[in-house]
Amino acid sequence: MKKSNLFFLILFTCWATIGQAQAKKWTIAECVNYALEHNISIRNTALDGELAAIDKKDARGNFIPSINANASHSWNIGLNQNITTGLLENQTTQFTSMGVGANVDIYKGLQNQNRYRRSALAEVAAQYQLSKMKDDVSLNVANAFLQILFNKENIKVQKELLAANERQFNRTQQLVDAGSVPRGDLLDIKATVADSKQKLVAAENALLISRLSLAQLLQLDDFQNFDIADENYDAKQSEVMFQTPESIYKKALENRVEVKLAQTNLDIANRDIKIARGAYQPTLQGFYSFNSRISYADVPYVINGQVIGTRSPDPFFTQFDDNKGHNFGLQLNVPILNGFAARNNVSRSKVNAERAKIALEQSQVDLERTVYTAFTDANGAFNSYESANTALEARKNAFEYAQARYDVGMMNAFDYNQAQTLYANAQSEVLRTKYDYIFRTKIVEFYFGIPIIQQ
Structure with a gap:
């Protein structure tokens, strides 16, 4: 093989490799899994778990002679x-x-035993905190992913609208040249084309910003080459939405880590009371x-x-x-008299336990409010999506009627542009309500115990 042919073969292979690397499309599962491994907040929270494990080793070491x-x-x-x-x-x-x-x-007044049990509870609490952080990041990633899909489809709508306006501009130009329509109609169509270009640029900027937001959640540096797979999501009503809010709340009360974390913190506070009371007893x-x-x-x-x-x-x-x-x-x-230090420590621990008890009650109230709000929002989003589809069908018929009238000269350019703009807005509203409903449904499913991504 000639050297020149070998050079071009190598160059073509490199281009093909680069093209494949840049053509990678991230699925929602890949985005969520990558974020769970690389997100800074998750990594920082995981370190708290490692510190809790070390504290548990310290508590175990109190049983060993020094x-x-x-x-x-x-x-x-x-x-x-x-x-x-x-x-x-x-x-x-x-x-x-x-x-x-x-x-x-x-x-030692059972203090070593109680400290060890407390450290075990603290380790569990750290695991719950890490799980909560992972859930929050997963929801944020899913929302950002769906926002990119919405922006992509919105760009398609804006491009179709621009192409239709440009076609109408060319046709109007021919009619003006033939003297069939006044020149003012051409100016109106020209302004409409410019407005469509502006909306397309705004939609492209929104897509770029949404990609940047997701890339930052994933801790990616090269966000300019980052893109997601064009996954198709149906806006059909989820089976979870046929449940009652009460049943969803009861299920969330059993599974959600927010409540488990608050309960564990209360157990830790009660264990602190026992540790403080151990100072009342003699030590040998x-x-x-x-x-x-x-x-x-x-x-x-x-x-x-x-x-x-x-x-x-x-x-x-x-x-x-x-x-x-x-x-x-x-x-x-x-211990006989130590300046009421032991008694004050017990009283202080009781106050902290009461705070933890209130925090547990508050977490349950917050969870109930969140579940009911999420369920109501999902139902409202579904109704909005259905209404948007109904409005889209009406706007489509109105636009087709206006286009037919405009083609035969029975409607001026201004009224025609108004009908077209309303039709384009209806298309965008359908897309917005669709992805809004999908995300809000995922929130309800999340509290019902269904993971964000299906493995």
């Missing part, structure tokens, strides 16, 4: 006390000491320590109570064994 080792080496120069003989001596010596100690809580702690020391100074040589000289120090391990010591026991602390 063990610490220590060692020191010192130089003493001048008149110092020999820590081995207890005598004051003017000398330079070195000493090594080492030890290990352990402490264990035997009884066991302790143990081991230590030894080694001296590197010469040792006095004593016979019959007389120091007659010195000798080299004993070997390291001999001194370590001879100078070792053990210390162990129990320590009991009984």
Whole structure:
């Protein structure tokens, strides 16, 4: 193969690859799944869950004895006390000491047990918070996705309207040249064409902004090449809409994480009360320590109570064994008066528990209001969609009648443009109410327990 042919083959392959990469169309499922993995708010909330897991490990560690080792080496120069003989001596010596100690809580007013249970509840609360954040992001992504679909279809409507106006302009130009219609009709049609171009530009800008909004939710940098698949959604009435608002609310009350999160926070607050009350009770702690020391100074040589000289120090391990010591026991602390700190902590915890109880009640009220509002809005959106379809059919017939009259010279350009504008507005209204109903239905399904995307 010639080098030139090979070069063009490689170049064509690269272009084809780039074209395929740019032609990727994101489905709503891909958008939601990608957002759940890359959204900043979700990633930040997930870190709260990791911190809660670490706090749980800390609480579990309170049951384990604390063990610490220590060692020191010192130089003493001048008149110092020999820590081995207890005598004051003017000398330079070195000493090594080492030890290990352990402490264990035997009884601490059940505070360790309650702290561990509290940390487990906090970990569950963090998981609920993460689930709520994922649900919010999923709804936002679905709304942004449907907004792009609406803008795309609206552009099609505006393009069709512009093409029709341009065709009408060309025909009117011919009629003006033939002297069949006044020149004023041509000016009106020309203004209508300009207005259609302006609406098309506005629709294209709206599409660009909606794509940018979704790309930001997905944390994508190259939003200019970002596009979604042209999925077809039917605006048929969902089976969930045949349920009563009461049944939807009861289902949401069982499944929604908002209520579960509030209930968990109340459980945490009640556990805090038990932890605070544990300070009223005595605490019992066991302790143990081991230590030894080694001296590197010469040792006095004593016979019959007389120091007659010195000798080299004993070997390291001999001194370590001879100078070792053990210390162990129990320590009991009984709280008597501590400035009402324990009592105030209990009272403070009770206030926080009452706040959590009110928050639980408020979450239930908010959920009920949200479900009823969503159900009412979905029904209203469906009625609006049906009305818009009825209006579209009437506007279509009116426009066809106006066009027939305009073609035979029985209607002026201004009235014709008015009929055409009303028809185009009716088409846009059908699209708007359609996607508004689809999204509001998804909200109702979401509270009924149906996920945003069907896997």
